[in-house]
Amino acid sequence: MTDAADLTARLIRCPSVTPEEGGALVMLADLLSAAGFEVRRVDRGDTPNLFARWGARGARTFGFNGHTDVVPPGDLGSWTHPPFSGHVEGGVIWGRGATDMKSGVAAFVAAAIDFVTATPPAGAVILTITGDEEGPSRDGTRALLDWMAAQGERMDVCIVGEPSNPSEMGEMIKIGRRGSATFRIAARGVQGHAAYPNRARNPLHALTRLLDGLISAPLDQGTEHFEPSGLQITSIDCGNPASNIIPETASAVVNIRFNDLHDGESLSRDLERRARAISDETGVTLTIEVDLSGEAFLTEPGPFVDLVRRIVEQETGRRPELSTSGGTSDARFIKDHCPVVEFGLVGRYMHQVDERVPEDQVNQLKAIYQRILEEYFA
Template structure:
């Protein structure tokens, strides 16, 4: 039997801080290749990725997606054990990536290896593993999906192994995610003396009026599977060191986490409409520059969601809540390829100093993934 906990410790010892591969994908590629998987490196623009398939191309297939890259550890001296030591003590694995998410990758890789070794399925298992989830995410899972499309590789369903449980195993699985869009807003007025405002056009006055309009009322009241959309002003700046000068320009940053009533294009259009009205009133030009990280999506409850939910309840004793909470993940790319859900470990120590995970939890996740494969191919 492949030990997911031991594999987690070995992966942690690979210092794969985005965008460095650190040896993690080489380690996984070797293990999977020896188990009979066809393994391909799918690097794009210097970003490391790994694709592995057991079984015939075109056969009914189950996919796993995850990442081996990690965020920087910060000051190594602040850690109880060195961040890339993979130290195991008293049933706990320590190190950067222990929770997010080398343990998840180890669990689904170990489950897949054991499953095809002991019970070769009538179908295919695909692992799509990226080294670019914690970074820009332009050449990671996106590159893998592009590469797969070019070669007619297909996952029928997919689990993303990100930590999904807030406090205990079996508490929650993700069947969707809110969308996220960031707007950089620039107001261009006319600089002048604060004592003579009639000779200037104050961009801050126009910008704050615009922002006040955005926060005056909720965007919506939520939907069946999503909470209300949320808008946050995260920055306002004009770079003005003088108290008696009306600045020429001012900028703001707004982030919106939105549900399935909206998409990035519709929100951009609404902000541009409001900006145009403020410009007409004040003479201050307001420019809106959007960056859409991903649109909202939902994998509707049905056979696939039920299968995962039933196995999680069977293995943990808890029926997981079907949630769309949290930030973004690479599921936002996978959802354009096939139905996708997220289920992984408890996320208590993600990105923290002294990131760690219980050995038993990693092994339980391996068992859950193995049982899901058994049920899917039964």
């Protein structure tokens, strides 16, 4: 039997702060190779990635996805136990990545190894593990999927092992995610004396009019599986140190988390239309740069979602909510490859000082993953 809790502690001892590999993928590659998996490093640029497959190509294939990179630990003196010690005490594993998400990786790696060893399936199991989820996410799971397409590798379904439960195991399965787009708005007017506004064009007036229009009414009322879209102004700046000068330039940043009523293109068109109207009226030039982190997506409830939900309920005693809440994850890339859901541990301590996870939770997650594999291939 592969001990998922022990593997979690060993992975935590690998200091894999993005983009450093820290030895985590090397450890997993050795473990999976010894269990009969075909293992390949699929690094792109400076980003480390790992692909592992057990079983023949072209067979029915179940996939898992996760990441071994972690966010920086912050002030080391604030930690009860050193963040990369993998300290185990009282049935709790301490360290950076204990929740997000070395435990999730350990659970699906252990489940996959024990499953193919005990009951070799008439199919294949694929594991895709990246070292670039907490960073830019350009050369991580994206690179793995690009490489898989070039090699003719394919998953039929996939579970991302991100922490999905708010406070108790079995509360929530993520079957989709909102999209995320950041708009950087620059306004250029004409500088002048505050006492003579007729000789200037104030970029702040134009910019705040645009922003006021964006927040004056909700984008929508939500859909069957999604909450209402949310828009937040996260920055306004003009760099003006004087109270009697109308500045020449100003800028703002707006982040929109949007549901499946919108996409990045439609939101961009709407914002450009509003900006043009205000520019034409005020003479202030408004330009917009868009950073689309991911589109909204939904894995429709059906046999795959039902299987995961049923086993989670049987193993935890809770019927999980099918949710699309939260931020983004690498599921936003996998959804273009195959149906994908997210189910993992309780996310209470992720990214916090003294990040930690109970050993029994990790072992329970492994048992859930192994049951899912057994019934999927039954």
